[in-house]
Amino acid sequence: MIKVAFASLDGVHVDQHFGASEQLIIYSVKPGEADVDNIAQFSEAIMKGEHKNNALGYEVTRTDEDSMLQDNETEPSEQPEVLSEDKVIEKIEFIGECAAVYAASIGTSSIRRLMKAGIQPVIVDYGHDIVDLLNEVSFALVHGGLSWVDKAQAQHKSPERFANMLEQGWPTDESTERPFS
Template identity: 25%
Template structure:
């Protein structure tokens, strides 16, 4: 797999074949490494069953499981979780009920071959750009505040 075009994406799934879970209540994520010509399962992370009660502290384990992923495919995701995912550079993608993981992988591969959509192009570009850990130092030194 070519590292420049290999991406990691996660699928919220209970049966490892379909995207059949809501992000916040997902029982597991299947993480795949995908490039234009191949894909392979990297990891499956399982979670305890959760009640969807709006308690966002329960999402920390899910965010941790997505480290290195550019997207999470799920049936639904709350607006606060969407904001937190995007802040981490992870694109939430809502799919139709019981969408097949294999079909979604194939569609992503076709997009990688033909030219990525705007969200995928941004994700690929961000991966190749080193994160500037000092990016806010200049504002702080000037006395910037909210």
Template identity: 30%
Template sequence: MLVAFASGDGKTIDSHFASAPAFEMYKFTGDKQGIIHTSLAAEDIGESVDKVDARINLLKECAIVYCTQIGGPAAARLVQSGIHPLKVPEGTLIIDELNKLNKLLLSKKTPAMVKKEIG
């Protein structure tokens, strides 16, 4: 399962979805390798008239995208693309959210949408 975080500093979730300077992406592998990390800067998104569409294309393999804010139409487009947006307070540590998600994946109370993504 691939998860993205809208982040300018690589450590905290500190950005609005449509204006995030970068996305920190983590893949939960489900094996001893654990979590794989990749960063995608705004330059990787490219110039586009539709910033939301460009970000959706970039994040199309993700199951969840964390951000501080997201507009209603952008959230609807993410959901239609099979990506679930989650809003968290600005400054939330990425590592804390990774730990929460990892605990959730290991628990017997994993939400249906997460079970679907991890197979």
């Protein structure tokens, strides 16, 4: 079983930028089964930078004048600063047990932070069905095919698994006969 998070406002589609996501849904995924584990609501984040609206399906082109002054004609340094990065900390903490997070967009800084936390960032098309992605993960748990799922499974293997095998009567080198000595 692994846990996977989705940046989704409607709970059906991946429709949020990770850093600006207002809702994250965590699923526990097993072969042939996926259950909602937890849902968290976050306050709206104001995104910055040239790609801030890409998750909404369009590209923003800014001129030098736009970047110098805002609508209210005050200097950018006088603007109240809302850092989406600060909001990322609580999101990463919330999905801390997850092997991956799916989002319509993820900024470079967030990708680095997710990877450092051991969470695989996965960017999919805006509006991708969560059910399809859950089926893909469930299938990969049995048959492979998603490298991050294979990696997550390998990391969650119990270090006591070999001791458990011995308790169940698995043969050891001492108990097996060797035809050639």
